[in-house]
Amino acid sequence: MGRALAVIIWILTLLSVSLFFIDKWWFPTAISSHAAALDRQFLITIIVVGIAFTAAQVGLGYMVWKYREDAARSRALYTHGSSKLEVIWTVVTAIIFIGLALMGQSVWASLRLNDAPPGSYQVEVVAQQFQWNFHYPGTDRVFGRTDPNLIDDSSLNFIGLDDADPYAKDDVVHSVLAIPAGRPVELMLRSKDVIHNIWVPQLRFKQDLVPGMVIRVHFTANTPGKYELACAELCGQLHFKMKSYLLVLPDDELGALTALPQDQFQTRMTELLAKYQLPTQNY
């Protein structure tokens, strides 16, 4: 019985670990600047985790293999433990674990502790139940005034844009997020109703959109292309369908797009969405 258990534990360990070696089921190729450091940190962590996991399981298997009840030994070893060992493994694990925690802070610090660099491309994101609204400031680069009292879904003013505001004249609201490649992007995240979460796997980026708050986040995407954008915080019945696209465009293409008025913007966006294909493989 002991041997069988040991073998099963080892096989399960082997299968579990090897599952993490299948390329098909790994992170999709990253497109953001911070992703390289993040992926490296993830890899380091998962290797530490893998080694610790394997060591513990192999050790457990060894114990049940070796120390099953047999006639050769009439008694188990009589010991109440060893203070020295306790100190050693407490200190060693503390160093490893807290070291990991400290290492894990660097990407976070670079993304969250400072403001977006000046000249970042700004988009306001207004989430609502099962729909994304991206508010572009237009050529004047100033966002028009919005007011909840002006929101009217039925006349398609989803974010309550005040048409009387001169800054709002060239503003465009669209359901797809288009950002420049290779330039810092700052998103101003808001929600009209409940908590949502903006999630693009290739960006390695996620942030809640909390009603009543404006959360500013920034990142840089490098690879032009079309990527799926999901809501990752339970927001109600059709949460799983709250989908949009992230379109990372070369600077000139994006410049031409954002110079367009609302109706032409719409048409051009449709063309661009057709032009760029989703990444077919993760690799």
Add this chain to the structure above:
Amino acid sequence: MATTVTGAKPLTKKGKSLGGRPGFPGGNGDGSGKRNGNEGHFSQFESSADRYRIGMWIALAAILMMFTALTSAYIVRAASSTDWRPIAMPQILLLSTALIITSSGTIEVARRKLKAALEDSYNRWLFLTAALGVAFVVSQLLAWRKLVRQGVYVASNPHSSFFYLLTATHGVHLLGGLIALIYLLLRTRLTERHDQALAKQHAVTDAVTLYWHFMDGLWIYLFLLLFFWR
């Protein structure tokens, strides 16, 4: 060297007991070989009655935790918004405060009368405490009525929400205390007078007194939080 462990009938009495010495069989514990985990079992009724005092302290920890949570919600809510409009303090709350402070004194007197075995006196002070407790609740309800007449309801603004919530939560806990007082009053009519019943009566009285003092302190705290914390 080896040791032998024997059963109910020791083969030899020569060896010394290794009950709890560190490093020896049984040395798992704190080396308190012959010490008892609970001395109190020798004065058994006292120890078994102690559970009411211990239990009350533990219950107070839980209640304290709940009010801590509500306090942190209060502070966060007050700091994070622009719609915080403190309501004017209904003057009758001063009367409430006076009533509950007095009742804290009367229950303490009652408890001491019981220790001095003055049963009748205990009974009267207990009754007085309960009456003051009822008066406090009435006074709180009058404060609510006054606010309602001014048009201040639970949803009027965040401060009024917290006012109603905190006074109601305190009030519910105080009602529990009143029920306990009634239980103590009824208990004085019991004819059982053996040691165990007396030990229990003393312990329960101690516990209820503690609870009542806590309710007193809690109200003063809430009063200060609601109307003097800025």
Add this chain to the structure above:
Amino acid sequence: MSGETHEAVHRHPAPTGFVWKYIFSLDHKVIGIQYITLALAAVLVGMTMSVLMRMNLSWPGTNWPILGTLFPGGAPGGMMTPEFYLSLVTMHGTIMVFFVLTTAPQGGFGNYFLPIQIGAEDMAFPVLNMLSFWVTFVGFIVILSAIFFSGADSTVGPIGGWTGYAPLSALGQIAGPGQGMGMNLWIISIAIFCVGSLLGALNFITTLLNMRTRGMSLMRMPLTCWAWFTTAVLALLSFPVLLGGGILLLLDRLAGTSFFIPGGLYVSGILSGTNPNFPAHTGGSPILWQHLFWFFGHPEVYIAILPGMGATSHILATFARKPVFGYRAMVFAIFAIGLLGFFVWGHHMFISGMSPYSAMTFSILTLSIGVPSAVKTFNWLGTLWGGRIRFTTAMLFAIGFVSLFVAGGITGLVLGQTSLDLPMHDTYFVTAHFHLVMGVASIFGMFAATYFWFPKMFGRLMNESLGKFHFWITFIGVYCIFVPMHTMGIVGMPRRFAQFTEYEYLKTLHPLVVLVTVAAITTVLVQIVFYFNLFWSIFKGKRAGENPWDATTLEWTTASPPPHDNFAGHLPVVYRGPYEFAVPGAANDFVMQTEPEVTQQPVGSGRERTSGNGHDGHRR
């Protein structure tokens, strides 16, 4: 066996009559069995829901006629609607966390064995104990009813996940299906459950502090008692916070207050304050709910797992025939886990909009909690090392617990890091992590406890062959269910999606999704064997004596099942620590805590010497 005893004064006489004996019983043993029965019923409901969810994820759009009959609103014509799926998510989580993982380990086994293991004749407050069970029972009935009341439109339960994030959960009917009456009942049920748990925790702590028998010093208590004690302290300090939060949430829903609802919301085409269905709100903070919830929610994880850890330590020592390795370190580790558990709640909220600086503090504290967890794992391995392991079913499950605790806990190193939370938050990686460590590992602890203590509770042994069959399939099954979920999370599959059909990048995962479903259904079916074994053995199992496992602690000194006052009028006296196995030179390979005399033999006997009277601990 016991030498000295002392008189117990049992405060309530053994009841007669069915109702007082089995329904409103004051006996902690009956109440413990009532809690376990409640958990056994609740886990059936929770498991069924998880199977329905898996089927919907693997084969979306399929018609299951029986579902249409049972839930005409949630699955019209037998096809599950997304809102029904989400209410299953919510109900599954809530039922499992509260009514299974909190009731069985603590209310069930803790209630039954804590008093016996410390040599008490009952809990400190038997009436409170009875009340805490019945309050919990009412909470269960209320949560079950929640799935049938959601509104006039359709019969789906509450939608919010077990975390019930505001303002989705605070807005009411206007926020869509699943936000009506069902959500009110969900909150009320949790509030009721909080009250029941608080009464229980109060009782546990007082009992342990006040009612230990003579000689039962703190450091002679079995590790199970330490675990139940720490769990009770966690419950005592965390449930009031949830209760407070629940009251605020209910007021937001019913009284129109704005604790969690900010101003200017525009929900389902209606602006706040412009319609009687949606009263005006201003200035509430959605994140406040998350703080209150997770301040409770994180300790709750340890409430679920600590008793399993205690039972595992206890059972590993018993069947390795060896003292627990590092008893003191184990006690400190339990305390450290409990204490740190109160300061890490923010790791659930890294990307909630909370300050990035506090996120970094929470991250470091979170990874620190791995240290006492690792210490426990090392000590479990140390306990097995040099043992003479008897592979009973209980032991298999205890070893399985160690394996699963490592597998599930260790990925906390990934999730606890602020940066890595960016891709991992709210994906299946999280689902896999907490299911393994808090769900499956805890349940393995409870399976181990069941097979181990069943003979004490019913005087009969469970069938070992069926038990081992149950173990093998369950052990392999849970690995097949939850390990692939990690890979799904790495690819980026979000939690709480009713279907994965909408996203191209998730299509590659379909084989894994189906694999998980098949494994889940198999594992669930095998539990039938467990239920059968359980009920069959109550009546037909092999008779067990007082101490079938040659164990050392106080529960094995009394009859199986123990009499009404546990020790038949004479409380035991304790002379030594709880895990005195393989004492060199002792007559048996185990020395009970009640054995009074230990005498030294003349010098010269070998260390591995078998005792002269020809038996070495095998009394069977």
